[in-house]
Amino acid sequence: MQGANDQDGPPGSGEPSRETGVEGVSEPLALFPLTGTVLFPRSPLLLHVFEPRYRALVADLQEKSPAQRLIGVIHVAPESPESDYEPIGTAARLAHVRPRGDGRSDITLLGAYRFEVRGEVEGRPYRTAEVQPLRRPESTAELSREEATRFDDLLRLCLAETEQPMLEQMLRLLGDASAPPAARINTVCTHLDLPPRIKQALLLEDLPRRARALVEILSRRRAILDLLRPFRAHSEHPARN
Helix, strand or coil: CCCCCCCCCCCCCCCCCCCCCCCCCCCCEEEEEEECCCCCCCCEEEEEECCHHHHHHHHHHHCCCHHHCEEEEEEECCCCCCCCECCEEEEEEEEEEEECCCCCEEEEEEEEEEEEEEEEECCCCCCEEEEEECCCCCCCCCCCHHHHHHHHHHHHHHHHHCCCHHHHHHHHHHCHHHCCHHHHHHHHHHHCCCCHHHHHHHHCCCHHHHHHHHHHHHHHHHHHHHHHHHHCCCCCCHHHC
16 A cells, blocks of 8 residues: 555546646536535445436436546535535546436446535536535655555454444455555545544545544554453354454
């Protein structure tokens, strides 16, 4: 994981100046407000689409070229009106659609770049907005080998002793250890069972700070698991005893 920088944008873009490698977004971005979900760049996300307005969104995106099939995933707090969403979100590419035959569908998104909402645009059944891609605060920052090893070790221990089925599924989808470092770190941020407010704060950080914060979080979890180990019920899974 050495050499992981905060390279948002399409995988393999490698552009140094902006997360997206572009000067801006040429057209309004469709917004998908989600309660309890904060998506990060390079992380996959599976969604079940059933509302008529989002069925229309998926249909509209499928009419576009693959590079233009973008959805802005933004977090909205529980019990808050949908309009009260966070101003910073992640644009995601529509990577796969599996129709269910009744108008519903299961879709796979892949986070591309972070953005800030500038203002909503009328005219569609779903929310759309003018957005501005975020600049990277530290485009050349790297993780040390020691930090990278510590992150991987703690993640492995966390997955061995706690139930994180969605996170494990998404890491397998990425290719586990063969996935780029940024994808692994950001996928953990998206799918680890953390409060959304903490995830939203991590979204504002650059990748190295994000990774170091995760190491601190996983370290605290490891310490709690070690403390509780004598009191935990015996499991048929040795790794969870």
